[in-house]
Amino acid sequence: MAEPIVQARGVWKVYESGRLRVEALRGVDLDVRRGEMVAVMGPSGCGKTTLLNCLSGLDDVSKGQVTLEGKPMAGLNDLERTRLRSRRMGFVFQSFNLLPVLTAIENVELPLLVSGVAPREARKRATDSLERVGLKPYLDHKPRELSGGQQQRVTIARSLVNEPAIVWADEPTGNLDTRHGQEVVDLLHELNSSLGQSYVIVTHDELIARGCHRIVQMESGVVRGVAAGEGRSVSLAAR
Amino acid sequence: MDLLVALLLLGAAAATLTVVVAAIRRPILWRMALRNATRRPKQTATVVAGLLIGTAIISSALVAGDSARFAIRGYVYQSLGSVDESVAIPGYPYFPEAVADAFAADPQVRGAVDAVARHVIWQGALEDPASGLFEPNVAVIGYETQADAGFGVYELQGGGATDGRDLRSGQAIATGHLAQSLQLRGGERLQLSYVPPIDPLLPRITWTNGTVAGSVDLASLLPGLPALQPLPAVTSTHSITVEKGAGVLVVALGTNPSVAAGLPPTVALRLRLTAPDGTVFSVAGQPGQVPLLLNVTSPPDQTLAVGTWTLEVAASGNAQVQYAGVAIVAYPVYDLALLQERARALQQQLKGFEDRLGPLNPFGKRSTAELQVAAITTGGRGDLFDFRDALFIPIADAHRLFGREGQVNLLKFSNPGDVEGGEAGTEQAVEVLNATLHRIQAQYPDLPSVQALEVKPLKQEFLQVADQKGQTLTNLLVFAGTLSILTGLLLILNIFTMLAQERRSELGMARAVGLTRKDLVRLSLFEGSLYAVAAAFLGALLGLGLAYVMIQVMNGIIARISTDLSFPPIVYRPSLGAFLGAFASGALLTFLTVYGAARRQASLNIVRAIRRIDEPDARGGRTLGLLLGLPATVVGLLGLALGWIPNPVTAAFFADYRFTLRVFGPLVAVLGLGLALRPLAKRTTLLPSLAGLLAAYYTASYFLIGRYENPTETQIVGPLRGVLLTLCVVVLLVHFEALPRSIARLLERIKGLRAIAIPAMSYPLHRKFRTGMTLAMFAVVILSIGFFSIFGALFQVDPSRQSGGFDVEARSTLTVPDLAPFDRHLLPAGLVTGSWQLPEFRSEDRKLITVSGAQTGTFRDYRHIVYGYDEGFADAQQFRLLERLPEYADDAAAYRGVLARGDQVIVSYIYSTNAAGQALSHKVGETLNLHLGATTVNFTIAGIQEQYHYPGIFLPKERVAALFPATANVYLFRLAPGSDPEAAARLLESNYRDVGFDAKATVAQVLEEQASFRQVLGAMKLFLGLGLLVGVLSLGIITSRSVLERRQEIGMLRALGYTAAQVRRVFFVEVTFTILLGALVGVACAILVTFGLWFAIIRDLNYPYVVPWSEILILVAISYVVALAACWAPIGRTGKVPPAEALRYVE
Structure with a gap:
């Protein structure tokens, strides 16, 4: 069994606003292994996105410990965590979050430029990344000139361009119709098997979850159970 | 409270009433608006802060204008005291x-x-x-x-x-x-x-001559003869007519110079003057005494007896004398024109006898007192x-x-x-x-x-003038403030567009659950009116403070430039009228802008709004576009044609509005064309194309329009053309994506900015409308300040070109024909190497001089000046001519030619100026008309000087003496090399103190005039600086809103690995880009506009075109630093945005 790339132990996340106290995560334990695709499921407000944010270092945990590749995140300051994100992580969001005025290739090369890669090298790697997701003909297209699925593929290309150890995907097909959703899911599986990165996918879609190696079921801020998935792309046409 | 303020208040009240009625009818919308306004107090505060700036400018302009008006009134009160x-x-x-x-x-x-x-x-x-x-x-x-x-x-x-x-x-x-x-x-x-003092008397002259002899005692002459009867004396009698109103009768008698040089020493003359009422006045001279004067002056409250006065001339002594004399009856004349006219006639009458009237010259009678x-x-x-x-x-x-x-x-x-x-x-x-x-x-x-x-009614008249001057100043401030207000309005529009953008999803949801488009407009209007009222109130208050600061600065300027006038400082005087006027206009402007923005945002697509997808390029209805656009295009083109092509319609109806037609005709045509083509072309293609077309036309117009005739039209339409040109350039630039992209590529080469450049340029590229408005705000303000900077620099020409090579100029309080008798010999030998006396006639009669029938000389107040010059001056002067008649080979020939001919004149270029203030509108060869009462004397303009320091016309001395008997003199001196002109001027004053000599170093005078001009322009720049303040502050507010709106983007960047410092840098580069691009556009347009104006109207004056680069750079640097300071806090906040929270941020 592959070693865990991310380990969460007793993770709590509490939001406090005046007298209001919301316990979004209540003692979550979770391991994500290298090359593994993990789906996080649960009803709205159960803490899925919060878990993703905490595990990726986008947000602080209130209690507990998260380690990435054996390094505890709690010991890192903001700058170090930012560096870690830019070098070891990729992100895919439901609403794509592409800069609308930039072309596909410009969007993809952003993480490389921020990591200090030379512009020429960044351009080459961004082109490769877009080629990998099947968008080579669309390098100079702006997001609004692409379909939703294509936009999400640009996002995926951007998440992979810096060869991360793990990709965090929050509802990657949430804004897509079935056909485009399928394209994205297939692509994620294909990349997972070809590049071996780990994927944590927050989703409401059982079919997407079923295609992952493991399915983490959450409820009210705790992990209710972990089930095994099929570990291969499942057709979304059935839904 | 004046009518305008009342109308504004009425308008504001009507708008408020409309909102209240609508709120009563749709209370739920009112509740939503109220909660929107109060749910984020900090954001509301930034919106109100942005909105209040426009009102503050209006308020400060009104209060400063009011205070200035009251200051001028105060000047009158202080000057006149209790005198009414x-x-x-x-x-x-x-x-x-x-x-x-x-x-x-x-x-x-x-x-x-x-x-x-x-x-x-x-x-x-x-x-x-x-x-x-x-x-x-x-x-x-x-x-x-x-x-x-x-x-x-x-x-x-x-x-x-x-x-x-x-x-x-x-x-x-x-x-x-x-x-x-x-x-x-x-x-x-x-x-x-x-x-x-001398009374304004007009003499009527009666020449007398005759022969008189004393009674000859023959016995004493011939003692040997038997008693002889003495020969009777020979007397002579003359009649002098005295008409009503005469105050003085002077008889002067001497020997006839053609017969004898003087009176024999044994002979004495006697004069006896008998009034019609029998009163006798007489004088008896001593033997040999000539001339003999008899002066009869009536008491102040009486006049001389009307009728025929009898003058009897007698002599004593044994000789016959042929005498000649003059009887002068002086009549007071209090009509200056009549006085001048009669004096001219008298001069002709006295021709050749001036020297013999020497003893009557009043100027020798200098008195002193301790x-x-x-x-x-x-x-x-x-x-x-x-x-x-x-x-x-x-x-x-x-x-x-x-x-x-x-x-x-x-x-x-x-x-x-x-x-x-x-x-x-x-x-x-x-x-x-x-x-x-x-x-x-x-x-x-x-x-x-x-x-x-x-x-x-002395005080009333003075106060009316004071009010007029105060009003002029208020108008000037409001006009200068208009640009600031324009930037304020752009800011309001910007803020509400941003608010709408932030809330698109929410508004989409509101539409989805049943709110109509009108409801959305109402919702925005309700919220906007809350902001409008609060901002107008606070803005009007802030304006009061701003006015205080402005007045302090204005007082500083007054103290520097009014050394001769001692104008008292302006006292800060806020008034309720100014406050209410500013409040009402601020509230109304905000209300109207909010309404416009609300209507725009209400046309959203529900689904796109909810899903936060950008609206596609709205192309509008083809039919509507054609219906509105085509007629507008035709009207605009017609206006353009009427403005350019000479035709009877323009001559009959738009003779004074050619410039307006030329500026606004194309604008209307382009707007019409835009409407008509909108359904057919992409906005991103159409807008820059039309803006480029218009910008090219306006640029060319500066070089094509050489004449500006109507001053009002020029002063209003002229600046608007500059603003329109700037706006066109802004539209062009925001659509010219290659520019920010190139800048981004350039910045990428800098290692520290590698990841910064692209996201920094993405917002300006994406949000063209908002970026355009921000750029426009900055550019228009920099344009106006830059314009005044360059315009001021154009007139800072070498002062020696104005002095004509003379070092000291002087005038005397007393007009004397010759300075020599008053010379106290205090001047060191060799100090003055040359001096010239020019008779100078000044008149405030606007109609005294016309050129080809038109009034000229708008550079200063209407005050015509005529100088007389002679050969000495012609040889000594170094006043260059801009133009001269072709018959003269060089300038010197022109000056001498005018002297020789007598029907030509040389004029300062001020006399080539037309009503719109454009120099060289009149040319050599044109006729200069001198209107002297009933007669008009015409001269051909032989040369036009480039100097304005002596803003008059130059005629031969003899001609001036003949045309204007009563003239003052201007004295010009040239000093030995190395002399100090100011010290020499003081010495000259002292030397000729008896005639009230007022001497000034010429170059210093010219420099002082230039400095005054600069100070006035400086005051204008200062007020325009308020607009800059708006631009700067607004950039802070816009950045603040931008940070809120773009939290998701910030979160995404942070997720991608941007550090907090890098995100801050993204915003920093973006703000820098906006400021510098705005400044660049403003400066470029200011240079273009001033160069165009220089080319059209100033170039011919031999003034070089100069750009005060250091001043411009300082202006840009200050704008940049202050703008960055204003954006510092919001930029700083970007780094503190928690990425996870930002990613899920929904307004």
């Missing part, structure tokens, strides 16, 4: 004191006014022997020590006051201004030198002299010194009430004073001086 009306002859010649007695004794006058007093006012030169300082032009005011106390007290320097009753003969009260000029202290003795400074006053009494060099002396002294016993030249009256309140009784007082004057005039039907008296 006056009775005097225009020009202040003297009239009988009996008139003053009659006014003072009149019971009706006593009932209508509080106080009445009289003055004897004249002028002289004053020297302080203690300090050696000298002041050539000092007003000396004789006042009634008792009666004048009714007009208030003299406030004294160092505290205290005196009513002036105790002033003794030989003492004087000096104004603070004079004390400063001469460094006076109380008790000092001063030397006053003056020439007694006065002791009893007190120094800082004001209080009024009398119009507080701000001048003046001395107050007892009226009895003035009578005696100036030889005006029984005469005064000003009566003043004070109405009941205080200094300000007295004006209310003006109508009544004037009515009473006029009635009294008419009664007095009826008592003196033959006395021209009494008939020429006029009652003047």
